Amino acid sequence: MRRALGLDRPLWQQYWTWLLAFARGDWGYSFSDGRPVAARIFERMPATLELVGVSLLCAVALTLPAGILAALRRGRWFDRVTTIASMAGISVPGFWLGLLLQMIFAVGLGWLPSSGRTTPGGGDFIDHLQHLVLPAAVLAIVLASSWSRYLRGSMLDTLSLPFIVSARARGLPARRVVLRHALRHALGPLVAVATVDAALLVSGAVVTESVFAWPGLGSLFTEALARRDYTVLMALLMLSATAVVAFNVVADFAHAAIDPRVAAS
Amino acid sequence: MRLPALVLASLVAAAIAAPLVAPYAPEQIDLARRREAPSAIHLFGTDELGRDVFSRIVFGARVSLAVGLLSAVVAGACGIAVGGTAGYAGGAIDAALMRVTDAMLAIPRLPLLMIAAVVLQPSVARLILLIGVAGWMEMARVVRAECRALVGKGFVESAHAAGAGHARVVIRHLLPNTAQAVAVSLTLAVARGILLESALSFFGVGVRPPAASWGNMLYEAQSALGTEPWLAIAPGVCILLTTVSANAIGDRLASRSSS
Numbered sequence: 001m002r003r004a005l006g007l008d009r010p011l012w013q014q015y016w017t018w019l020l021a022f023a024r025g026d027w028g029y030s031f032s033d034g035r036p037v038a039a040r041i042f043e044r045m046p047a048t049l050e051l052v053g054v055s056l057l058c059a060v061a062l063t064l065p066a067g068i069l070a071a072l073r074r075g076r077w078f079d080r081v082t083t084i085a086s087m088a089g090i091s092v093p094g095f096w097l098g099l100l101l102q103m104i105f106a107v108g109l110g111w112l113p114s115s116g117r118t119t120p121g122g123g124d125f126i127d128h129l130q131h132l133v134l135p136a137a138v139l140a141i142v143l144a145s146s147w148s149r150y151l152r153g154s155m156l157d158t159l160s161l162p163f164i165v166s167a168r169a170r171g172l173p174a175r176r177v178v179l180r181h182a183l184r185h186a187l188g189p190l191v192a193v194a195t196v197d198a199a200l201l202v203s204g205a206v207v208t209e210s211v212f213a214w215p216g217l218g219s220l221f222t223e224a225l226a227r228r229d230y231t232v233l234m235a236l237l238m239l240s241a242t243a244v245v246a247f248n249v250v251a252d253f254a255h256a257a258i259d260p261r262v263a264a265s
Numbered sequence: 266m267r268l269p270a271l272v273l274a275s276l277v278a279a280a281i282a283a284p285l286v287a288p289y290a291p292e293q294i295d296l297a298r299r300r301e302a303p304s305a306i307h308l309f310g311t312d313e314l315g316r317d318v319f320s321r322i323v324f325g326a327r328v329s330l331a332v333g334l335l336s337a338v339v340a341g342a343c344g345i346a347v348g349g350t351a352g353y354a355g356g357a358i359d360a361a362l363m364r365v366t367d368a369m370l371a372i373p374r375l376p377l378l379m380i381a382a383v384v385l386q387p388s389v390a391r392l393i394l395l396i397g398v399a400g401w402m403e404m405a406r407v408v409r410a411e412c413r414a415l416v417g418k419g420f421v422e423s424a425h426a427a428g429a430g431h432a433r434v435v436i437r438h439l440l441p442n443t444a445q446a447v448a449v450s451l452t453l454a455v456a457r458g459i460l461l462e463s464a465l466s467f468f469g470v471g472v473r474p475p476a477a478s479w480g481n482m483l484y485e486a487q488s489a490l491g492t493e494p495w496l497a498i499a500p501g502v503c504i505l506l507t508t509v510s511a512n513a514i515g516d517r518l519a520s521r522s523s524s
Contacts, residue, residue, distance in 0.1 A: 087509060087512060087513060087516070088505065088509060090512060091456060091460075091505060091508035091509040091511075091512050092505055092508075093460050093463050093464060093467075093501070093504055093505075093508075094464075095463075095464060095467050095483070096463075096483060096497070096501040096504065096505070099483070099486075099487065099490060099497050099501070100497075100498075100501065102490060103490050103491075103494050103497065107490055107491045107494075199370065199371065199372070199373045199374065202373035202376065203373050203374060203375035203376065203464075206373075206375060206376055206379075207375070207464060210468070221376060221379075222379075222468065225379055225380065225383055225468075225470075228383070233380055236376070237372070237373075237376060237377065237380070240372075240373050240376065241371050241372050241373070244371045244372075244373065245371050248371070
């Protein structure tokens with residue numbers, strides 16, 4: 001039995017066999033229900049992609065105005081408020097923020113559903129959207145807090161550079177100087193550091209999905225963890241590490257596209 | 266820097282003096298006074314076993330703060346060792362160590378720690394080691410960058426000329442010059458350690474009941490959000506106060522070193 005399953009071979013050989021099989025798309029079978037791991041993962045993937053996609057969009061929509069305005073009005077009230085808010089956002093435990101929003105908007109006010117992706121039995125588009133609001137808000141707040149700090153910092157650095165001063169001196173409208181000249185320059189470093197947060201996004205998805213019972217990969221992970229379903233856990237961990245690396249590569253290209261000096265070096 | 270430092274110091278002081286500060290024993294069960302809302306007798310209310318939430322917060326601070334502070338020390342020691350070696354040696358050793366660091370950074374920390382915690386069922390001491398060992402990469406990068414910048418300076422060369430060995434140059438001449446950057450990185454590691462402990466305990470794989478930690482108090486509070494919200498608010502506010510203070514101190518230290 002041990003020989004037949006290869007359990008008598010050294011650990012690294014077993015791992016290598018698993019890795020090769022993983023690369024070929026053979027991810028094994030779930031310990032808990034015997035179905036193929038790949039099937040279990042792919043049925044959960046759309047929910048996670050939806051949540052993460054919407055959260056990323058919201059995070060960008062929060063980051064750009066917050067970071068730019070805070071840098072332009074340095075030291076004024078808007079800057080102070082966003083600085084404090086973003087400091088709180090990077091410090092808050094994501095799951096607690098989720099619990100808090102659940103307590104306020106789902107339990108207290110009853111405006112939004114507290115968990116799941118739709119009302120049991122399926123709902124319409126509005127119902128779907130209502131379920132999405134709270135989990136997406138948690139992820140977006142955590143990401144935007146971190147990003148807007150970077151953007152504010154790199155905008156401040158950029159605004160003091162000679163080419164901005166000269167653009168202003170040539171009489172270009174302030175809006176054009178900020179949005180066309182400064183923002184493009186300031187976005188480069190932001191894109192570069194934002195990749196560090198790709199791993200944060202994965203952890204955030206695990207936490208948020210579990211708190212809100214969002215039926216995606218994150219809650220698949222915690223379910224598999226509770227059942228000691230190691231085949232599913234290994235596949236998920238490998239998949240997320242691959243995703244983080246892929247994200248980094250994409251960000252490198254994006255950085256080069258935004259800032260030609262990076263591509264040249 | 267004064268306010269965050271004051272907040273952090275008083276939390277640590279309360280944790281150290283927990284038996285004096287807490288009005289009740291943290292695991293004292295009083296079934297007659299279960300699920301009571303905050304009042305003069307029970308400042309933060311009571312939980313589903315009638316335990317005093319304020320007392321559990323104070324004793325939980327011992328566990329949560331210890332995990333945060335000590336895991337940062339572990340992470341710092343590993344990070345300084347790796348970063349110092351890479352930065353001083355340069356070349357192939359530097360490249361190899363930094364690729365390992367990058368690879369470690371690509372693995373999402375929380376899920377990895379959750380799996381490790383389920384497999385190892387760690388005590389608090391081992392939890393500190395686990396969180397520390399999972400968090401050395403940022404420190405290694407910072408120390409390496411500082412050392413690379415310093416290694417070509419004249420004082421390093423003169424130390425070599427005076428006959429100092431590799432270890433002596435790194436420990437006596439390079440590392441003291443990275444102190445400021447290390448301090449910034451350490452404060453951030455404290456905040457990260459506390460967040461990780463709370464998340465692990467929240468998922469029931471960190472600090473195990475009946476011992477209290479801020480994270481596992483939230484784990485227990487999760488089932489009573491609608492009826493006893495105070496159970497979820499007090500521990501969360503404590504975590505937030507601690508991490509905000511640590512991050513704010515790190516911020517000030519960083520801006521002081523750059524100006």
